[in-house]
Amino acid sequence: MSVLTDLRIGETATLIALDLPDSVQNFLMHMGFVPDAQVTALRKAPAGDPTVYAIDGMEIALRRETAQSIRVRSNTETATGAVAAELSKIAANTRAEAQTEIHEFAGATR
Amino acid sequence: MNACCETPAFEPPQAPRSGGLSTVVLIGPPNSGKSTLFNRLTGLRQKVANYPGVTVEQRMGLMSGVGRDDLTLIDLPGVYSLTPYSEDARVSVDVLKGKMPGTPKPDAVLLVLDSLHLTRQLMLAAPVLALGLPTLILLNMSDVMESRGGKIDTLKLAKELGAPVAQISAVHGSGLDAVPLFLNQCALPPAAKKAEQLLTLPVLGNAASTHRWAAQVSRRTGYKAPLSAENSRKLDSILLHRIWGPLLFLAVVIGVFEVVFSIGQPLSDGFGDVLAKMGALVRPLLPAGWLQSLVIDGAWKGISSVLVFLPQILLLFLFIGILEDSGYLARAALIADRVMRTTGLNGKAFIPLLSAYACAVPAIMATRTIENKRDRFATILVTPFMTCSARLPVYMLLIAAFIPAKTFLHGFLGLQTIVMLGLYLAGFVAAMTTAWLLKSSILKSSEAPFILELPQYRMPTLRSLGMRLVDRAKVFMRQAGTVILSVTLGLWLLAHIPPVPGPGGHYTAPELADSVIGKMGHFIEPAIAPLGFNWKVGIGLISSVLAREVMVSTMGTLYGADPETQTMHLQNALHTDMTLGGAVALMIFFAFAMQCTSTMAVVRRETNSWKWPAVQFAWMLTLAWTGAFAVNHIITALFG
Structure with a gap:
């Protein structure tokens, strides 16, 4: 379990929940921040914050405080242990690529 | 299948209008192109x-763009849901529900959605x-969607919804025939309706269930999202690059201002010459004396001293x-967010x-x-x-x-x-400092x-850019023809x-310094x-x-009325009459002072009190002085 700010640039995760005031949460959900949505950290603003996230085909910028309150499950979090972590690090690139391809495919067939 | 012909249940019975239709409303999420469509239809x-957020209040117009002068179209600020989140969204929801005083309750809805x-x-x-009004769903930017490989089955979607x-x-004006067709259908008596299909809507107000419903609908109707815009x-990746x-x-x-000077200045000078020649042409036609003067x-x-800058x-x-x-612009907002947050200003303040x-007037309204x-x-x-x-x-x-x-740098x-x-x-630093003071x-x-x-x-379209320029020129000319003309005549x-x-018993104009205006000027001179x-x-x-540009026309009139400087170009006249220090100080004064009654009026309206515009005026004047x-x-001291 982690939050949106833990994502490295280019990394994709599955959204779990939003821990924000009702009005903000409602607003974000209408922008596509709903449970099970796939969120990708796209890029940081030149000053390092806010960060642009891709969700549901849209690009939305969030400041750190807001992104911190959005819980996600990293799609690469399955491996455990030091060796596995090392392995997953090696596999990260390939996996990220495959992941985006899968999502693109899923998005395309949806 | 056609919900549009259904007579709304809450139609006031005492108003059986001909055709039963008079007000149509445009609604949709922010930046889905409602206003572009509004311009097309009206x-x-x-x-x-x-x-997102260009439109902040409702606008009304007759639908003459599609030959329906009898119908009023209302353009609304974009909303993501009907749970209002901000002031502008509240306007949309109120108008849509017929709760906005002074705005007619809509009889039909055009729902604009971005098909991307x-x-x-x-x-x-x-x-x-769920409002139950006759609704036509317009999938905007469908040309872009198709060119990027997206697909949508409108028949299935219509059935589903x-x-x-x-x-x-809306940008290219294609597919708009559907609108008059829909409006004609709405005017048909309810008997012409086909059997209604039962529409299952999600629990309203719950974003998660609404999203699930939307995802199901789009899956069932074979929506294929276009590839994301690689471009x-x-x-x-360049424009938001760290360096x-x-x-x-x-x-x-910098480039914008360089062009405004290097290309704009000669254009303005040329335009000024034309205006001066026009004045010279008219002069002999008028009898010498006060009228000519x-x-x-x-x-x-x-007037021409201001028009020159057009x-x-x-x-x-x-x-x-x-x-x-x-x-x-949205990217610029992202780049500048760091500065904005240091001052404590809301990130949304940037636009x-x-x-x-x-x-400043539309900008203050955009704060909604x-x-x-x-x-x-x-x-x-x-x-x-x-x-x-x-x-x-x-x-x-x-x-x-x-x-x-x-010039520098070659x-x-x-x-x-x-x-x-x-x-x-x-101006920017003064704004940020003031914001910081207020926010802390x-x-x-x-x-x-x-x-x-x-x-x-x-890609910006020439049509849209051209329309902006024509509108801007109109505003500028109108200002010159009203405010500036009246102030000038008064002066x-x-x-x-x-x-x-004068000699021979004729009365003549006083020396400028002895005139009423000269006395007024001398009265405030010590300050x-x-x-x-x-x-x-x-x-x-x-x-x-009254308005900042009046400064220029006032100078034009005063130096024009003074026999010593009458024949001079305004620039030269000023040059002989002011020091460099005074000139730069004057620019700084204008950078800070609140010289605009329209702005004060809009601040009063938006804050609903005279207190804020008064505080603002006093603070800006203090800073300016x-x-x-x-x-x-x-x-x-430096250049003496």
């Missing part, structure tokens, strides 16, 4: 741009369809238009502040997108510091008169451009979330009374002399409280 020119992100946009369809669906492109991402991003931002700003030396000199202002607006329509470079009231007030209070286009004639006149046309950067940028920067004292609030949707880049009159007995301003400038400061005083003394 033939009007509502402001449009490529970022249909799944998410469909979330709005649920609460809108129980409402007609049409694909359109937008590629562009962003290149801010540098390009700076280069864009009033029309040529008074009114025409005053080419430069249009150039500036061309650039602002390109930046707004392309979608770059209103940027649009204040054109004019800011949800938090304290954040909104803070933004309203600092907005008039941003350099609006009405300051431009004042700056350009003084810069051309006093700042030498030196001619790429002019001293005049640097001074101009400095003035813009001074009387308008303190918890930090509001910054949520900004980055629109995809779009001329005050400069010519009381008449003094402004420390700033390096003479009494003529003082008159200009008073008259320009102090700043001008300091600058006058520093410049005089």
